[in-house]
Amino acid sequence: MKRLLTIIMVAGFLFQPLVKAQEADDFIRNIDLKLRKDKKYLNLNFVDLAGTEKLLQNLNPVPRVDGKDPFVFKANDNYTYRLVFLTNAIGVDSTVLLYINEIIAAGAGDSANIFGANQAGGPTESMVIAFNDMHSLMGSDYGKYSTLVEYIDRLQKIDPEYKYGSLLGITPDDAINTSLGMISRDNTDFLNFMRANALHWYPKVAQKSSTKKGRGAGATTDVASSSDFRIDAGFSSVSFSHKAMDFSFGAAGVELTLEEPVLHALPFGNNTLGFGFRTLLNLAKDNKNPNGGMILDARLLGRIRMNTADIVTNLPFALNAKSNFHVGTSAAVDLHVTRPFGMPFLNAYIAIGGRGYSSPYVTFNDRTVANQKYAYFSFTQAEGSFSFYWNTNDKLSSRFRVDVGLGYYDMLKAYYPGGRTTAAKTEVVDNTISPVVTLYYTFAPEQNDIFGIKARIFDSVVKGEAWLKLLELDGGHTFRFASTVFSDPIGRAIREWENQGSVFFQIRYRYGF
């Protein structure tokens, strides 16, 4: 029994190294496999040495394992030897030389590889001292191994700026993600939004980098070239500007419009034609950053009475659309200011008209008084809001904006007894101040505006607007499909002057934007 136990123990003692050798062999084989196969993730560095380097020649011959002949570095300028090593890794406190590749310059191969991998004419690269050989060298001829490691280390000791070559095939710097989105500290978000959604042209700035997550600095930008003239034309509005209208600290443009921004009315629904002048001023021009500074975008509009009620009911691209009120001849100012006094972006709009009730285009029969008609007029509309911008990531492809503020309008009722065209009596039926909230979303991958949507809630009515780029022709001619939708009032009864849920479609042509 004792003899048997003794035999078992002695056998265990003798075989113990074999078990450990199997583990080491496994790791050596796995490392070798990984070094040969993984072309992306290896965080390894290399140094290239010409075959004629004295350092290499002094190492000849280098013993190899697994029955391979010792390797001899060829003293030939066409031969380059790539020393691949690991440095700066957790748990690895010194440089570890892993393997050596032999790179033969194009057309310089010896007869042995004429029919090899070099037939296409490029350089050939092959592993001449594998990891197994190198690992063995470390044990059997440490002097040669350490000579190479010391050479590699010395390169950065002599010149701390020296950069080793890298085998890393991934580019983590290009894939940096932020999870909480970002906002710009300058006017980048405002300008991006306006370029995609506004009726008027904004100077284009070729952006190098202008934003930073959360609080951070702006950055340098270059003003990009643009077309001689710019035009945005649709069924509801037209804008035009020319290079001749640009000036050193801004730009100008003109527009025609059949839209009313505050009241619940589709284009053509307010019985006016607006015409105006738009000026973009860079008030505190920041030469270092054209996206910085303070920008004032001002529109001055005149609106004249025009019978659009008959038009809107017959437009094939306006569904369930009616005009039930008049805005009247008026003047309007529309301002957008970028971050005055460190506050958010500010928007202000006010339109004031003279109280002219004569000859209304849309009248209603008075059920309480025979042979009497009445009509609705709004002479004042205003809206003030703050704009807040944010992007879902630093690529600026998904852009949001929310406007929060107050809107105001009046609505008066004028009575016309006995077929008169001048009002005999007027009364105020609505004098509404209501919060206004507008949410915008623009999808613009690679700075290419593809899609935009807007939802505005004011006085219990939801107004939706959307556009989608249909096609972009050579030369910058762009066509968009756009629509405007109004809902019925939510949570209250519809007023007589209001339109029920309605839709307006149009195609917009843009050039030079």
Place this chain on the structure above:
Amino acid sequence: MRKTLFLFIAFLAFVPSLKAQTAGTPEVENLKTLYKSLEYNTLAFDDLKQKWMVDDPTFIREIFNRFVVRNALRLDGRIPKVDLIKERSKLVQEGEVTIEVRKRYYDDELEFFAFYPSVEIGKENPQALFDPIYDGFLLKEIVGDKSYEKIKELTYFYKETTKEQVYTKLGYNFDVNLNLLRPEVMFWDVTTEGSNKYLLSIFGQWGSDKALWPGWYLNEYFAGARLTYFKSLSNDPDKFTYRLSIGAGFPSNRPYKDKMTVDRLWVSGTSIYAKIEGYPFTFIDSDFMKDILFSVEGKATPIDNKKSDYGKYTTIQDFYSNRTFLNWELRKRNLLNVFDFGQLEVGLILSSSDIFNYRLDPAQSAVIDLEKGRKSFMQKFNHIISAEVGVRKSSGLIQHSVNIAAGYGTDGYGFVGLKTFAMLSGNFGFDAGIYSSFSVNRTKFPYRYDTYIVFSPILRINY
């Protein structure tokens, strides 16, 4: 002598063996470290990498068999005995094995592969059936290219367990909190010293929960400006140092049509509103005292409405109106963590609010106080003392606050209520409250409801 030799041999045989099982030789350890250090380290993203569990028993058999054929199964780095492999194979045959797989962060290759007995799934430190594989290329070598690609394709029965990263951080660039009951738009901020922050915002508040006039039941909306001061920036929106709100009251309607079985309160003048809240005991070096929030808010109506302000009426209108309220609150936050559901908090509230009974008579030039001479100013007040107990969580995917409230007033009635607030990732949510009053004498208090329900969706954008 022979005994000594025997013991010596036994020592030589066993000791290295025991050591090897725990730590391995320096050479093996060095090789292991080297093997794990070859790749670009993405340790910080380990929890976010795509991860799934292969649950398809037939596919698991197929893969397991490749390991057997290639003699690639290892246990503690060693080739396991045949008997052990056979024994553990039974789990595979019985469908009691799951494979856990994880992809690398920056590309499509696998970086983790392990067989787990199904009973180990869900454990904090599950024990793998055999040693996991930490290299996709080794796995490819073992199972073959086609099987490797099949594993990546996810065209079999599997369970996705990739973690979705969710962070809710409070930003101080702007804050648009669209909540009908208590909206707030922060539009200006400044740091004057260290990491402090002054915030200016516009706020709104519909009604007063504490005076049992929640939301639209008061028919008055308070709006104004708010200054919030953080001595030190925090990710907890309620961890400000102090907050001062000043505003005015505006008549408001209801977002629905009710049956008017209860007399609605009317607004009888222009009111001013103020609230101050903060943590006054932060100077005391005590964790308990630092989380005590004190607030006082009040409304007063210094300017009476003119008769014409009420509109045109041809018949006599008797109505009730609230002109003043004053609410005191002491709230202890962060009492204890309730099963990770949130921090327990309790509040004690004293609310005093008046009710005036007015008459609008077309024949009279002014509004008449029907209780003039019968009730003094102080007798018009009802004082409610109430308590709230709840939990609050202000971080993670869902932020919430749930409070149970109960109170009793000097008018001889009381209420119980539930106040809830929940937000998903800090952007979407709701704010709701339901209060049920009891012992209300409807003849004496015709303006009181049996049940109050207020609700608002929330859209919040904070950067």
